[in-house]
Every structure is written in structure tokens, then in C-alpha cells.
Amino acid sequence: MRINQLMQFTEHHRYYIFRDFSLSSLDYKMLSLIYQPMIGAFAVSLYQQLYHGIEEGRSGYSELEPQRKLFLGLGLEMNEKSRRFIIEQTSKLEAVGLLQTSRLGVPEQADVIYEYELTAPLSPAEFFRNMHLAMLLRDKVGKYAVISLRESFGSNEPDELAQAQLTKENISVPFYELFKLNMQSFDSELEQALTEVAPSRQASNRSELASAGIPYGEIILRFPRNSANRSYVERLRNNPEGLAQVNYVAYKYSLSVVNVCRLLDEDGIFGHNGEIELDALQLRANQLYRQDKKRDGEQQRKLANTAVHNDEPEEQEEEEEFEVQEQDYLPVPNQLQGRCDVQQYNMLMRNEPHTRYLKRFFPGAIPDWIENVFERIDLNYRLATPVINVLIHYVLGANDAGRVTKTFIDAVASNMLMKGIDTFEKAVHYVREQAQLEQDKQKRKEAVTGAVGSGTYNGGRSGARAGGARNGISRKPSIPIVAEDQGASSVSADEMEELRKLARKLDGKS
Structure with missing residues (x-):
């Protein structure tokens, strides 16, 4: 639970509970032996108190109650220490997937209402398939205890069946083979009545896929x-x-x-x-x-001459989107300026499939070769969808025609694969590094070009030989050369006589 100010979470604020399941004996065993070692007994007690806030054998919503009821039910005092303690325990429940907390604003009032949506414990098979939960349990109780707990939740098949080579045939009878429904007369009144008596809001879907x-x-x-x-x-x-x-x-x-x-x-x-x-x-x-x-x-x-074009409304994702932190924002390309702000653009880049995201850079149809390139990156290279979208931003959003080639796109995708870039954040960091490298390279090139143009590069020699070097930079070191025409030095008569004496002395004639 993220609370910035403790006065936003007090015993006077109201709350309600929502759940659409009922705990079984296996669920209670999972809470006691699996979840309790990870999050503590007090967090499990808070979960059970919230669970029993709705009558057993029913599902849906509880009544609106002040949070004082939670404090008193847990034996806590009405002070700042108790508030911090409950925030800590609810955070543990949220981290392991047993609780989702929301804050609802009431338009007519300045107060807020807290919603506690409970989620059923995972089954043993689902829990041990989630490696982050299994690793947390291992850190709490040890590896061998985890193995023992896993064995305690399952019953092995008989040895006679385990050792035999059997052929399995599904002989179950499906629904439509036994029952025949009259699909011609659809009962709209029944559908409306079932909708009215159901809870006004269904439980949130935990799937992360659009x-x-x-x-x-x-x-x-x-x-x-x-x-x-x-x-x-x-x-x-x-x-x-x-x-x-x-x-x-x-x-x-x-x-x-x-x-x-x-x-x-x-x-x-x-x-x-x-x-x-x-x-x-x-x-x-x-x-x-x-x-x-x-x-x-x-x-x-065929309909190119038709003046009327009906824009189809974009489908809205019903699933919860991944948030993008402000430090990971990428600027909006010139092609999309005025159509969305920087937050909306980064949310689209993070959550949309690349087939839909790519269409936003083209006013009409996408060129076939561009679609083929990104199709190969998706199906063959297996790059994650957010990484492909960042690649599209890097290639198409820079307005650089030199980048929009098969060779360049394939080279960048291969480089991402080699560097293990598999998340949106890593892709953003990679793009920023490449942009910085390109800026440094451009600065060095401009500095060399300026030096050559001023005639000071390579010891003042002519630019013909320097221009023949790769990228304007000579591989040989710059060695100063003695000028051919040197003026005669003025030497006095006394100095000349001294030089002659020194020469005769060296020759042994003195």
C-alpha cells in the first residue's frame, strides 16, 4: 500500500471488501504452511479478518465500515504506530498476490474510501510454478523444507501405474454431444436478470495480456x-x-x-x-x-476515389496496462507531434503490439519490406514486444533516411539480442547510449573537419594527403618537417675564429 501521508490513512476512513471465492481446506493449508512463513502470522490474520468480513457461503461486497473496526479486530491502538503497522502488513499481502488495495474518491465529499479486494491463494501447482514465490519461501525456511512442503501437498499415483506403459484415451462426453440448446430463441430477459442480480463490478482480471x-x-x-x-x-x-x-x-x-x-x-x-x-x-x-x-x-x-473515409474506433485494452516511469520516457517523434503527449506515447510504446504501433508512423499502408523486417524480428529473433516498439521508435522516429534500411534495422536488432535486451527499460537505456555515441562521433568529426579546413592539421601540410586518410584522420603521427629554405645566420668574425680554433684542435693540428 503506497501512502505518502499518514493522515490519508486513518481509523476514521471507511472501507469495504470484495471477494468472489470461498476458501477450502486446501487453501487454509496453503495459508498456514506456505504463505505464513513468507509474510508472517499477523499478515495472514489480517487476511482472514478481511475474508470473514463477508458472510461465509457468499461472495461480493461487504458493508461500508470505518477502519476502526479493523484496528479493534486486530487488537491495535488508534495511533500512528498502528497505522504504519497495518500499511506494512497489507503491503506484504499485496506483494504475494493475496490482496489488491485501491483508493476511491467520492465526488461530493473530500474524503476517500478504501477498497480491499481479496484474491484466493494459489494452488500448490501454481505456487511452485512461480519461481519468485518459491525462491522467497526457500529464503525463509530453507531448500529442504521447501521440497518437503511440496511433497506434502501431493499424492503420487500407484506404483503399478507409474511403472507401466499405458495409452491414454479421452472418452469423456462433451456438453454439446449430450445436450441440445435452442439457439434460435435467445432469452434476453434471463440475460438481463442475471446481470442485474450479479455484483455491479466483477473481480479484476489478473491476466497481463491484451x-x-x-x-x-x-x-x-x-x-x-x-x-x-x-x-x-x-x-x-x-x-x-x-x-x-x-x-x-x-x-x-x-x-x-x-x-x-x-x-x-x-x-x-x-x-x-x-x-x-x-x-x-x-x-x-x-x-x-x-x-x-x-x-x-x-x-x-478500388475505393480511392471515394471522398468519405470512416475511421474505425481503436479497440481499448480491457486489461491492466504496464506503467512507464518518468525517467524512462522517450520523446514523441515529429510524425506523432500533436496527436499524443509524451506520457500517452510511452504507454502506447510499452503496451501495444508492434503490428498496431507500427501503423501509427504511416498515414496509409505500411511498406511491405518494413513489415517483413519486423515480422522476422518478432517471429524468428523472438524479441519482446516492448523492445521491438523501442526499435521502431529508434529507427522511424529519428527522421533519418539513412537508418530506414534492412541492413541497419537487422544490425540493431542483432545487437540487442547479443546484449540481452529483453525489457522496455533496457531498450530505452540502449537507445540513449547509442544516441550519445552518435553525438560524440559527430563532435569528433566536426573537430577534425574544422582543423583540416583551417590548415593547422597534420603539421600545416596540404590537405590532399590528409584527405586520403580514412574519415579524415591520418594513421601516421604528425612529425614536424624542417623547412628547405632557411635564412643564413649572421656570425661575427670573433665567433668564426673561435670555431676555426676548435676545428683545428679536434683535428690535432693545434
Whole structure:
């Protein structure tokens, strides 16, 4: 919980709780044996007190209460020390994913209301797949204790089955094979009634992927019943992660529900275990996207004489976006000046797929060779999407025609791969370093050019030989040369006589 001023968080402020789950015996065991060693017993007690703020067997919202109830329920006094202590405990719950805290402003009043949204503990399998949580637990209890805890949450299959080589066949009956629904008469009154009695706001989605918002029901309704992949698609009902991947690909390549069903029906989209092969799905989706783009281009050329152009509204992301810190801001290119400010531009660069971000630099269609280059960087080089967007900013946003070449773009992408740049922040740091190197190189070049032009470079010699060196810089050191024409020195008669005596002495004639 980020609180800048303690007077913004007191026992007089009101709060409410939201949860849409119920704890099972396995969840209580996870809280006691897994989460409590990481965050402490007091944080788990605070979690359970918030959980029981809503009646058992129900989900939704609690009543508005002053936070004095939380302080008294935890045995704390109404002072500054207790406020700091509760802020610390809620921060621990938020860090491990058990709580999300929000502050709501009331327009009619100057006061604020706090929202505590509880999240169910992860299952044992999900918890130990998150390595940052498993590493934190290891730091608290030790490696061997973590291994013992992992074994205590699972039951092994019988030895007879573990040692045998068995063939598994799914003989389950799907829903639409047993039940027939009348899809012609849709009950709108039932849908409206279910919406009215449900909580006014659903729980926030924890997925970090942008989504096209295609529900499972739309996919299964249009998917062929006799398809070999029908059983795999039906598993998406209980696989929110797989459904999120499908929606992200649909959002990235602007696919309709019909096109999504067509892709899921192709061979090689699902693996042997029923998991989605994301690379194969993206490759097929990209091919379909290119075909649609080509057809759209032909249609636009036919309608070139039409004066009316309807701009399609941009789809808004329903998922939570990644924030960009102010120190990581990159300037808005000249092509987008006036269309967005620096904060909006950096949020787009951080969160948009590169296919949509690239369109913003072109008033019409994207040149095919540019789209092919970034397609290869995405599918073959496997650069992260924010890194590709920073690369687009670096190449297209500088208004330098010398950069917009296949060789230059490929060289920069290869350099990013070699340096292990896989995050938005690292890409921003790389771009700033390259800009500084280019400025230093330009300053050195200007200094050398100025020295050559003034005639002081290379010992005052003619610029013909100096200009033949690479980049105007000679590899040989500058050695001063004795001038050929030197004036005769004036020597007196006495000095000349002394010199003659010295010469005779050296010759042995004196």
C-alpha cells in the first residue's frame, strides 16, 4: 500500500471488501504452511479478518465500515504506530498476490474510501510454478523444507501405474454431444436478470495480456463439432490462461471469431497434451493477417476515389496496462507531434503490439519490406514486444533516411539480442547510449573537419594527403618537417675564429 501521508490513512476512513471465492481446506493449508512463513502470522490474520468480513457461503461486497473496526479486530491502538503497522502488513499481502488495495474518491465529499479486494491463494501447482514465490519461501525456511512442503501437498499415483506403459484415451462426453440448446430463441430477459442480480463490478482480471474479448461461448458455438481438435477447444473452458493466449493473438492480428475458429481447427495448433502451441498459432495468424491486409489494400485502391473515409474506433485494452516511469520516457517523434503527449506515447510504446504501433508512423499502408523486417524480428529473433516498439521508435522516429534500411534495422536488432535486451527499460537505456555515441562521433568529426579546413592539421601540410586518410584522420603521427629554405645566420668574425680554433684542435693540428 503506497501512502505518502499518514493522515490519508486513518481509523476514521471507511472501507469495504470484495471477494468472489470461498476458501477450502486446501487453501487454509496453503495459508498456514506456505504463505505464513513468507509474510508472517499477523499478515495472514489480517487476511482472514478481511475474508470473514463477508458472510461465509457468499461472495461480493461487504458493508461500508470505518477502519476502526479493523484496528479493534486486530487488537491495535488508534495511533500512528498502528497505522504504519497495518500499511506494512497489507503491503506484504499485496506483494504475494493475496490482496489488491485501491483508493476511491467520492465526488461530493473530500474524503476517500478504501477498497480491499481479496484474491484466493494459489494452488500448490501454481505456487511452485512461480519461481519468485518459491525462491522467497526457500529464503525463509530453507531448500529442504521447501521440497518437503511440496511433497506434502501431493499424492503420487500407484506404483503399478507409474511403472507401466499405458495409452491414454479421452472418452469423456462433451456438453454439446449430450445436450441440445435452442439457439434460435435467445432469452434476453434471463440475460438481463442475471446481470442485474450479479455484483455491479466483477473481480479484476489478473491476466497481463491484451485481449480481444472473445468469450469461450462464442468460440465453442462456432467451432465444428466433428473436428479432431474439438476436445482440446472444450478444455479452454477451464483453462483461462490458454483462452487468454488465444484472445491475445486475436487482438494482435485483428482476428474475428470465425478466423479464430478456423485457426484452432488446423493441425499442429495443439500439442499432444492439449496445450496451445503459441508459436504455431501466431505464425498461422500472421499469415492470415497478411492475406487480409492484401485484400484490404486492393479494396482501398478500388475505393480511392471515394471522398468519405470512416475511421474505425481503436479497440481499448480491457486489461491492466504496464506503467512507464518518468525517467524512462522517450520523446514523441515529429510524425506523432500533436496527436499524443509524451506520457500517452510511452504507454502506447510499452503496451501495444508492434503490428498496431507500427501503423501509427504511416498515414496509409505500411511498406511491405518494413513489415517483413519486423515480422522476422518478432517471429524468428523472438524479441519482446516492448523492445521491438523501442526499435521502431529508434529507427522511424529519428527522421533519418539513412537508418530506414534492412541492413541497419537487422544490425540493431542483432545487437540487442547479443546484449540481452529483453525489457522496455533496457531498450530505452540502449537507445540513449547509442544516441550519445552518435553525438560524440559527430563532435569528433566536426573537430577534425574544422582543423583540416583551417590548415593547422597534420603539421600545416596540404590537405590532399590528409584527405586520403580514412574519415579524415591520418594513421601516421604528425612529425614536424624542417623547412628547405632557411635564412643564413649572421656570425661575427670573433665567433668564426673561435670555431676555426676548435676545428683545428679536434683535428690535432693545434
